[in-house]
Amino acid sequence: MIYIQGLLLIISLMTFLWILSVYLRNVSIVDLFWGLGFIIVNAFYFFSSEAINIRQIVLFVMVAIWGLRLSIYLAWRNIGKGEDFRYREFRRKFGVKNYWWISYFQTFLLQGILMWIISVTLYGVSLSSNETSLNIIDFIGILIWMVGFIFEAGGDFQMAKFKMNLLNKGKVLNTGFWRFTRHPNYFGDAAVWWGYGLLCIASGSPWYIIGSIIMTLLIIKVSGVALLEQTLKNQKPEYSAYIQKTNSFFPWFPKKSKI
Numbered sequence: 001m002i003y004i005q006g007l008l009l010i011i012s013l014m015t016f017l018w019i020l021s022v023y024l025r026n027v028s029i030v031d032l033f034w035g036l037g038f039i040i041v042n043a044f045y046f047f048s049s050e051a052i053n054i055r056q057i058v059l060f061v062m063v064a065i066w067g068l069r070l071s072i073y074l075a076w077r078n079i080g081k082g083e084d085f086r087y088r089e090f091r092r093k094f095g096v097k098n099y100w101w102i103s104y105f106q107t108f109l110l111q112g113i114l115m116w117i118i119s120v121t122l123y124g125v126s127l128s129s130n131e132t133s134l135n136i137i138d139f140i141g142i143l144i145w146m147v148g149f150i151f152e153a154g155g156d157f158q159m160a161k162f163k164m165n166l167l168n169k170g171k172v173l174n175t176g177f178w179r180f181t182r183h184p185n186y187f188g189d190a191a192v193w194w195g196y197g198l199l200c201i202a203s204g205s206p207w208y209i210i211g212s213i214i215m216t217l218l219i220i221k222v223s224g225v226a227l228l229e230q231t232l233k234n235q236k237p238e239y240s241a242y243i244q245k246t247n248s249f250f251p252w253f254p255k256k257s258k259i
Helices: 002-024 029-048 054-078 085-094 096-118 120-126 136-164 184-202 206-222 225-235 239-245
Strands: none
Touching (some): 002 120, 029 096, 054 136, 054 184
């Protein structure tokens, strides 16, 4: 089965990446692979299809643009800055002598399995029939993907530019996309995956949108919004006031001050 083969492909890639991380003593390289991993597994689904249609081509392009942008951005942000503080903390917690092998199961294998489970939405599109045209659900999905990509890429760009100014250290970015949501990049990422989900529904594989649902839950409840919010509250005094005025996830106009 192609989907199971996709799991073997991802595990193989993650194992190679883990070996490289042991050599470099830097687990952070796994973050750079998140976008590229989806490109690779989606390409595998794409070229494994018995026949390729316009919807699959559209999805292939969308995933490639999103994944490349994400991985290039994370590479620019992280390379040369050492291992991320999260992984340094894990090394301290588990011990330097043990973490090299613990990291394989805790980080690389876990992320690989999550990537495979989430990619079921992409796999669902590869099951679509040989249609020669897109339908209204496809176009809505493409539109939602475009909105999401703009929010994600635009939010990342604005935050990177904000952080480059040393005078902004400890301050809160509350302009541009960040004026309408406290997490435009996370909202954008979720919207991108719901764009994929709608293409999956349009292909006649509605149950496969479970990948988009899981990605959204991870972003909001696990590794994204919830985790970052707690950190920012402790690090930035202005963040509490920002919370009172700005929506956490879905973009909307800032609330008026009660004072």
